Structures are given as structure tokens and as C-alpha cells.
Amino acid sequence: MSVLHSVVKKHTIVRAGGHDIAISPTPTAMVWEKPGAPHERVAVPGLVLGHGEALVEVELATVCGSDVHTALGHRAAPAPLVLGHEQVGRVVVTGDDARRADGTPLAVGDRVVWSVTVSCGGCDRCRTGLPQKCRVLVKYGHERMARGWELNGGFATHVHLRAGTAIVPVAEGVPAAVLAPAGCGTATAVAALEAVAATVPLGGANLLVTGGGLIGLTLCALASDAGARVILADPDPTRRALALRFGAARAVEPTATAVAAALSPAQRVDGPSAVIEASGAGSAVGLALTAAAVGGVVVLVGSVFPGNDVPLSAESIVRRQLTIRGIHNYRAEHLIEAVDFLQRTSGDFPFEQLVGVVLPLDDLDAAIKVAASGAHVRVGVAG
CATH class of the missing domain: 3.40.50.720 (NAD(P)-binding Rossmann-like Domain)
Structure with a gap:
């Protein structure tokens, strides 16, 4: 057993052999069960990081319109579910050979955004320029909370990134409110x-x-x-x-x-x-x-x-x-271009002001209600 002290908020990471990892403080996720029911904060004390995977601590998540549609029952969704797919965060720990979208190694401490989709890279659609319609596609914030992949949505303290995710590093000086929606809108x-x-x-x-x-x-x-x-x-x-x-x-x-x-x-x-x-x-x-x-x-x-x-x-x-x-979703190069554009023009356009309010993660139900009102282009949640 080895103990690693992360540079990110002084996490203590215990590797109990192989890729089994326990983290302190314990990661938690806000779990949605059905329309009208309040979210419940659930602890996820350990996880297994596979080849090419990573665990990211969420700095800020934003509520997308699709989160609102699901939470209000306007479209079908599996349950239990951790909603959220627009976020920026920092890498806490990586599995073997975890890589960024450009193929360079992913490192602990990297500030990143990531794609809403996870693609296999090998099916006919992935090979012909449609990885966002992969035959075995899964999506953050859209999949049933499952054993081994509980931290699969952005409304959580941490997100477990799977291999096949487009992970893009972002600059330290760009506000989180500018970057969080990059992986979706x-x-x-x-x-x-x-x-x-x-x-x-x-x-x-x-x-x-x-x-x-x-x-x-x-x-x-x-x-x-x-x-x-x-x-x-x-x-x-x-x-x-x-x-x-x-x-x-x-x-x-x-x-x-x-x-x-x-x-x-x-x-x-x-x-x-x-x-x-x-x-x-x-x-x-x-x-x-x-x-x-x-x-x-x-x-x-x-x-x-x-x-x-x-x-x-x-x-x-x-x-x-x-x-x-x-157009539905996007490819990795679109996310890279989106980040480049936001970093180049963040002082030219008022992207930061689009996140009109940031609420604590425990107030997620209130955040979704505010988002549904249309009072702000985006509502943020953190913590």
C-alpha cells in the first residue's frame, strides 16, 4: 500500500495495490432519482482507475439546459443519475498512460476541461469522423450511476474520467466561469x-x-x-x-x-x-x-x-x-478550438458574466430552479 499526497487541496490518496484508490476527503456526488425528488449527496469512498483514466476535482460546474430538461422530467433519463457535463477542474490522480486530447501525457495538477462524450476510437463511426456518435458512446451526466463509475457527472466534488474522453488543459488565469461551459455549449x-x-x-x-x-x-x-x-x-x-x-x-x-x-x-x-x-x-x-x-x-x-x-x-x-x-455534440478538435478561442478572447467578450450566480453544491435543486427560470444564461455550482 502506498500513500500519495496530492498538490490539489492536499488530498491524501491511498493506493491499496493495483489501481484501487481511496481518497481523503471522500468524494461525493449529487444523485438524482426522479422528477420532483431532491438530489441526495452520496459518498464515493474509493474507485478503480483503469488504463488511460483520471480523477478530477471539480472547480466549477454549470447547469446546462439539458440538465434542466432531465431534472424536470421533460425527457427520459436513467436513474440513479449524476447530472452535469459542463465543468472545469484539476487532475488529482491518473491511471496508467492517461493522456490529453492532443496525445501528450496528462499530469496531476493539470487544470482541465473535458468532452461530454466518451468514444471507443475503433468503431466505424469513430474511424469516419463521427466519434460523437460512437457505437458504444457514453456521456457524462447522462448515464445511470453504476458500480465502478459512480462519479460520472459534473454535479459532484470529483469526476472519474474514462479513457476515450477528450481532455484539454486550460490556462490558470482564465476564470472558471468562462471555461466551465466549454465542454458543451x-x-x-x-x-x-x-x-x-x-x-x-x-x-x-x-x-x-x-x-x-x-x-x-x-x-x-x-x-x-x-x-x-x-x-x-x-x-x-x-x-x-x-x-x-x-x-x-x-x-x-x-x-x-x-x-x-x-x-x-x-x-x-x-x-x-x-x-x-x-x-x-x-x-x-x-x-x-x-x-x-x-x-x-x-x-x-x-x-x-x-x-x-x-x-x-x-x-x-x-x-x-x-x-x-x-449538429449534435462535437469532436475533440472542436473542444481544443473552443478552449483556444476562450483563452484568446476572454477579455474581448463578457463570457464570465453569463454565469449569473454560483450556488453551493448542496443547493443544486435551487440552482436548477434558478436555471429553469431563464434569469441567467448559466447558473454555477461549486463545492
Whole structure:
């Protein structure tokens, strides 16, 4: 038996032979059982770290909209469940050959963010550029709490990172509130913008973004930084005001008339050359499909929970030669690019202000309630 003293908050780590590890203070996780039931803090006194795995102490986690949908029963989820998949933390201990997304060794003390998905790397989808749709995919904050992988969600003091996770180091000087959403909303926004750029050059493009949540606001920053002229459409005047601070040229009500008025007279003939729908609202999906210019691209990102069917004119899509893409999650390179962007521009855009309040981990139910109210773009939990 060996005893290691971690540099992270003076953890005491006891290796009881092999990869069996006991940690003091004892890690705990907030466990969700069913809609309406309060979360329960559960202790996880030991774990087994396999090849390529690591244990990370959570510095800050943020509540994503999908956490709210699950907690409120708006979509099915296995139970018991540790929710949470947006977080930043520090490596406490590693298994053999644990590595970052770029292939370099992962070290104790590294400050990191990580992907929401765990991919095998060997199936047909992983080999052909779709690791986020791996045949044996598992996701942090989405899987049933299981023996051997109890610490599998971000609403905990620690998270057990599996091999196949994209782990990306982050700078010490960047605020946790900026970095925590990187592994979900920020990286997804990067993937969505890449899908646009595959069809429409971003420099000088007119891009309509529907939805002023984290993904929509991040898209304003990313796209304006890449040279696009961005129009954000959202019914909330507070979110529209935020969009202007994130690089949008105009921020309007989500109606065809308002979008047309935000374009120049010449541009109104066709409409925006690209549209990214980031809200999931059926009306916004309809707007996205009707607003795009001939030869344009529509990228759907926000529809990640059951909603109403959206009327679709196949003839209009064919005659206007639209490209329609769905984006769900992302690849490792998108997370790396997201971190690079946040570190490069954290002083240019008010990302830190998007986390409007941080509550203690024991107040997770209250945090989810605040997040559901829409009062803040993100709500944080720590401790």
C-alpha cells in the first residue's frame, strides 16, 4: 500500500495495490432519482482507475439546459443519475498512460476541461469522423450511476474520467466561469460554425442566429471574430442586448419581418446566406428554414429535446438548393478550438458574466430552479 499526497487541496490518496484508490476527503456526488425528488449527496469512498483514466476535482460546474430538461422530467433519463457535463477542474490522480486530447501525457495538477462524450476510437463511426456518435458512446451526466463509475457527472466534488474522453488543459488565469461551459455549449458552437463554413465562406457572410442562449451568444462571438456579419434573433430584449456585446451587428425579434429589416435592401432579396438555429423552438426552426438565401445553409443545433413537429416544404428546399445540417455534440478538435478561442478572447467578450450566480453544491435543486427560470444564461455550482 502506498500513500500519495496530492498538490490539489492536499488530498491524501491511498493506493491499496493495483489501481484501487481511496481518497481523503471522500468524494461525493449529487444523485438524482426522479422528477420532483431532491438530489441526495452520496459518498464515493474509493474507485478503480483503469488504463488511460483520471480523477478530477471539480472547480466549477454549470447547469446546462439539458440538465434542466432531465431534472424536470421533460425527457427520459436513467436513474440513479449524476447530472452535469459542463465543468472545469484539476487532475488529482491518473491511471496508467492517461493522456490529453492532443496525445501528450496528462499530469496531476493539470487544470482541465473535458468532452461530454466518451468514444471507443475503433468503431466505424469513430474511424469516419463521427466519434460523437460512437457505437458504444457514453456521456457524462447522462448515464445511470453504476458500480465502478459512480462519479460520472459534473454535479459532484470529483469526476472519474474514462479513457476515450477528450481532455484539454486550460490556462490558470482564465476564470472558471468562462471555461466551465466549454465542454458543451462552446465546443458545440464551434462545430456548428464549422458546418456553415463547409458551405458558405464566413468572411463577409450574413449569418442569422436564432436563440440567445449560451450557444447563440457564443456563435455571435465566434462568427464575428471570423469576419461574418451576425444577426441574432431572440424574443428576450435582455438576450438581444447581450448579443450586441458578443459581436452581433443587429439583434432583433424572431420574425421574418424583423430579420429582413436588419438586412440591407440588396440582401433582403435573398436573405442571410447562413442560419444557425440554437434555441430548439419550433417557430425558430421554421424561421430558419424560410429565411435562408438560395444556395444557403441551415444548421440545426437547438432541437435536443422532444418538441412540436415543424412544417417543412420539401419543394422550397429543393428549389432554393438549401443545405440542411444537424449538429449534435462535437469532436475533440472542436473542444481544443473552443478552449483556444476562450483563452484568446476572454477579455474581448463578457463570457464570465453569463454565469449569473454560483450556488453551493448542496443547493443544486435551487440552482436548477434558478436555471429553469431563464434569469441567467448559466447558473454555477461549486463545492
